[in-house]
Amino acid sequence: MLQNIKVTVDAIVFSYDPLQGVSILLIKRKNPPFKESWAIPGGFVEDEESLERATQRELLEETGVSINYLEQLYTFGNPERDPRSRIITVAYFGLVKASNYESLKADTDASEARWFNIKALPSLAFDHADIIKLAIERLRNKIRYQPIGFHLLDDKFPFSDLETLYSILLDREIDRRNFKKKVMSLGILDKLDEKHKPKGAGRPGDLFKFNKSTYEKLLKEGLHFEI
Amino acid sequence: MLQNIKVTVDAIVFSYDPLQGVSILLIKRKNPPFKESWAIPGGFVEDEESLERATQRELLEETGVSINYLEQLYTFGNPERDPRSRIITVAYFGLVKASNYESLKADTDASEARWFNIKALPSLAFDHADIIKLAIERLRNKIRYQPIGFHLLDDKFPFSDLETLYSILLDREIDRRNFKKKVMSLGILDKLDEKHKPKGAGRPGDLFKFNKSTYEKLLKEGLHFEI
DNA sequence: GCAAAAGTGTTGGGCCTACACCCATGC
DNA sequence: GCATGGGTGTAGGCCCAACACTTTTGC
CATH class of the missing domain: 3.90.79.10 (Nucleoside Triphosphate Pyrophosphohydrolase)
Structure with a gap:
């Protein structure tokens, strides 16, 4: 050949x-x-x-x-x-x-x-x-439909980082309350005891960690994640 | 090289x-x-x-x-x-x-x-x-999420063919009424005036045609089709 | 004290699911 | 007439979207 x-x-x-x-x-x-x-x-x-x-x-x-x-x-x-x-x-x-x-x-x-x-x-x-x-x-x-966004974030991140990422990629505003409800209901985020310090003014936010094992379990069952 | x-x-x-x-x-x-x-x-x-x-x-x-x-x-x-x-x-x-x-x-x-x-x-x-x-x-x-099933069917087909295809691929029973409502609501199927003759006994069914132009318009807008 | 960022619940409506009976044909 | 396959509507529940005020911090 x-x-x-x-x-x-x-x-x-x-x-x-x-x-x-x-x-x-x-x-x-x-x-x-x-x-x-x-x-x-x-x-x-x-x-x-x-x-x-x-x-x-x-x-x-x-x-x-x-x-x-x-x-x-x-x-x-x-x-x-x-x-x-x-x-x-x-x-x-x-x-x-x-x-x-x-x-x-x-x-x-x-x-x-x-x-x-x-x-x-x-x-x-x-x-x-x-x-x-x-x-x-x-x-x-x-x-x-797959929360791969977590691979773009650090191990520990404030929720607002995730929210901003989605609003950039989807190119529209996201309702903070609804978004948080939806993501948290998946059970793939663990809330840590630490707080995030914002750069300037603003209330410090909770830090979160991506729960890999729950995520992989969900993936196998066919994850549904419509934003 | x-x-x-x-x-x-x-x-x-x-x-x-x-x-x-x-x-x-x-x-x-x-x-x-x-x-x-x-x-x-x-x-x-x-x-x-x-x-x-x-x-x-x-x-x-x-x-x-x-x-x-x-x-x-x-x-x-x-x-x-x-x-x-x-x-x-x-x-x-x-x-x-x-x-x-x-x-x-x-x-x-x-x-x-x-x-x-x-x-x-x-x-x-x-x-x-x-x-x-x-x-x-x-x-x-x-x-x-994309009704590519139509590429598997003939130009004219009875609705039951589509239904059977989906139940085979999804490996479960499909409610005929709900499925038809959902597919028809997309507007990508045109009902023809002809009837389909079943092989054996049974009431003849309507024949349908896939409406390509509506489908392509939908695709561009980001088709949503959850079965 | 004020500007900036984050936390938090409820309600109404729409959509999706569940469900059963009648009709047209072949034999 | 009976077996086979096709056509059709409604009601209840759940989920999703819309929506605003309070809290904590920096300056």
Whole structure:
């Protein structure tokens, strides 16, 4: 069998900060084509490694970020998507906790990897704009029936962070009381004894922790979570 | 870049018949490995063709079946999934109308391509059992929020066909009145003036037609269809 | 004391579920 | 006429959406 097709993986990685909003991790390309353009981190799969492993390796090499949640997004295989040759790419969808948000600065030259707010993306190499569009759609849909939003938050978080995340992604206001009732009724949040200190004025809020075991039990039973 | 990975596509194709239930199209392998085993139709992607086109080409070559609905399912890339070499496969999920159900007999030797009821699948080559498992899951989930079931039915169909399809896939009884109310309220079914003649005894039922334009309008607005 | 953020309950309406009888045809 | 399959409406309950005031802190 003669076949001249190469395989890459790409990682669309989201992070969230209640003040900054939702961001995506991009790198600046050092080589042609699209030299100096921003692009999704990724690269060629090695012959003996799994696709997930390749994704995590490339991400770490290029940005220094390691990931909390990873799932396959879609495979892009249009023959014209790369001007050099036929390259199909398996795109992965990743989430990192807020506490990992700054980690790239320590590992790499800041001019080469940067977080971009999803509302202010630069122009992108290849078909990467399409890939990101699909990833954002996936994120928006996914939080409506699977509370993966927790993977974007720190281990301990005030309830308002979760609420803000949802209002950003759903792009509308959320009724605090109804939202809290709904989320708490799932039983996947444990209230801690600590309080969160707000940055400026304001009443300190309770801190919560994500209850992983209840969540996984619910997932198996077919979780229903309509916001 | 040296990379020794090949790319195939596979098509998991479903069909439905109110009497037979839901079936998947499989082929018998003529070559090793897994010679004489049943497998999902598929094959190597050509250098210049898109993944979708490759899927439809392989499906037509191997089974003679052409398809009504096709979407990407998942890419399987485990390094050990093929004993010969590293082969990743992009699996597609397809639906054919009931009227195409028998078409394979005309085009190919019946001993090489056959429909198997999803409740009585043979043992399968490679990781194809996993792939089919995922495809069935996708089908079950998908009919709950997108009425893709219509792609499995003929252009004109009695309401009971739709009802039976849902009760098979959801594996439970469905209240005829409630189900009809819910589906009709979407406005995606047009009642025709013709009647359906049942096989044996029984009152003839109304025939319905799927209203594509209303459906597509609904899809854009974010269809909600919880059964 | 005032601005900012967080905590907390109730009510009305709509939707979903449960449920049973009659009608048209074939044999 | 009987067996088979198809058509149709209502009532009760539950869940969801709408809605506002009080509390704690920083300045």
